[in-house]
Amino acid sequence: MSSSSRFEPKIVGFICKWCTSAAADLAGVSRLKYQPNVVSLRVMCSSRVDPEHILQAFKGGADGVLVGGCHPGDCHYQVGNYQTRKRIMMLLEILKDMGISPTRLRLEWISASEGAKFQDTMNEFINTIRELGPLGLKVK
Amino acid sequence: MSAKKPSKRIGVFICHCGGNISSVIDVEKLAQAIGKLPGVALSTTYQYVCSAPGQDLIREKVKEHNLDAYIVAACSHTLHETTFRTLGKETGLNPYQVEIANIREQDSWVHDDPQKATSKAVRIIRSVIEKLRLNEDLLPIEVPVTKKVLIVGAGIAGIQAALDIANAGYKVTLLEKRASIGGHMAQISKTFPTLDCSQCIMTPRMVEVSHHKNIELLTYSEVEDVAGYVGNFKVKIKKNPIYIDPEKCTLCDKCVEVCPVEVDSEHDRGIKKRKAIYIPFPQAVPATYTLDVHSCLGLLPIACGECVKVCEPQAIDYDMEPQFIEDTFGAIIVSTGYELYPVLNLEEYGADQIPDVVDGMQFERLLYLDSSTGCGIKRPSDGKVPGEVVFVQCAGSRDPELHNAYCSRICCMYTSKQAMLYKSAFPEGKSYIFYIDIRSGGKGYEEFVQRAREEHDVTYLRGKVSKIFQEDGKVVVWGADTLTGEKVEIKADLVVLATTMVPSPGTKDLANKLKLNVDEHGFTQEAHPKLRPVESLSAGVFMAGCAQSPRDIPDTVSSASGAASKVMAMISGDVLEREPIIARVDEDICSGCKMCISVCPYDAREYNSDKNIVEVNSAKCEACGSCVVTCPSGATQQLNFADTQIKEMVRAILSDKESSE
């Protein structure tokens, strides 16, 4: 599957405990295979994800960042994901100004029952970033 | 590269999980790589870290290596985080000095390439190490528990759970959407495999519930709103008006006689009619009339008013308003049951346009009416006793393309029962059952199916029915017998479709209010399929019966008793412990800008005008972390999810040290 010359993007995932991390677990239990380029960090809610964390990931060498939360209306904390959406929308604008393609930042709603969606999202996002190529921002 | 990292001695225990992890991830190489990281005093592997010897190993190593904190790199947090934190406490560590790194569900189970999976595991564990380095010692927050339970849905599951809990001495509020409790079990004729009458075992329990001193029964009611959290859910309940004062009503039935409106009876599933003012069924609890406002001609004397005119005790009150009840509960059980997949969706089986094609529950009512009145099993179109009956299993089930992918689990058994009961009532009749496989895996079930075949002469045809249509007063069934390879055509008098059990319509809405996950079919999602089958991932919310998945009565009752015992264990103490990973504000930095107040869903941020700061109410904070992001000065942090920690985690994920493939 892997050819040594192929670009392997590095992607950071911020996933909420209640939905997207549970979906990732379900994908695991169902043995739904996907490419291993995303390493995720589990937060309580997507609303804990600070745009600064995302920028820091890009600056630290990430080629893509994925934020995963519960579907609108389903956030464990009622409205957390609405705040996430606002913040990500704002950040997408800022990314453009910084010359970072907004495609490199993805916000997805994946519920605890959507193991297959988690798998698909992973593969699809990884392929997209692979096609875009390295971001090459790494400072230090 | 922050200079002032607290120098904790960290241990890392990597689990083989009996090959589940080690067959993909090179655990020895992983342990070596992790062992080289600064601050890691021990990095080792073990077959099953969660086993008793595995836990002993941790105890021993914590002492031997003088560890301040440790990581278990194994399965998902949801499985053993509590196990290992409790163990940490036993070894003398603060439980929050223990973290899980999930390298099974989110690594070895989803990746094939050993090298890449191992490299990913390095990144995962390394990021958790960075978090753990900066974890603070925390003490769980203790909250008082309200020793009262809300049960939503009063079928056999809700009734069983209510009685179990109430008999143990705790208060229960049992809520039911319909006018009577009893659910589907009250509709069924006889139950498999014993063929005892469903009413006879159900009715006494319904009565017991209504008289129990610890049970408050709220029928015709719904959950409006839920706030709070485990131990103290604040629930707003809407009790819909029944427009009758049960205290005054003498059950004389005159109102029913004069009511001009007839609609399908829900209890008889449309086989019989009811009036707009009605008692759902003779054994209903509470035994009182309900005026169904949706079918009533209008709650006005000019619109109709016939019932009011004849009601001597003046028990009918058109002006009755919904009542709103607010109460606090320590735990909630969801037992909202099931519905049947609508025949309307089954185009190939006539889409509900053929009167003599009924669903399983309608046939139950036909059987019941026959056994209770001796009227004979009458088919709906012309009241004739059907001479040939075809039962179609898996109607809408096990059909991922068009309908539901899952097995409805009870249909194999109940069609056998129905065919048997039909044959006993009408021995000259002929009955056929179309099946895909017979699933009779319950106590006494296989023997029961054999009896249907051998003693009651039920013909079993293995194959799927392709089409059902009407012709000359008959219902024609086209199918294939896959055992003989022949096409089959049966001109039947009645067809019974064993349609799929689907979650009852209100389940999703209630689940939303409770923050309870549902699966892809809309059934409630258990915390763990094997080890926590009646708990949800929302602390304090439990599930029982068919709200969770299709099941029969014994399994429903077992799950209800299971949920009841879990609830009792939870509310039997005086306090509950909540995770202390809440927000904290640095009073020296906070400028009192109040930005955080606007994003907090729980009103947990409170302005203190004396100090001009916004404090955190630890009883209310649910630990989402949103205010941390909003705080412009960085005065607010989430305990053990601080910005510094997340930053270090990101850095550790991206670093290429020790993770080269």
Ligand code: FES
């Ligand atoms: S908990 Fe999932 S987005 Fe808030």
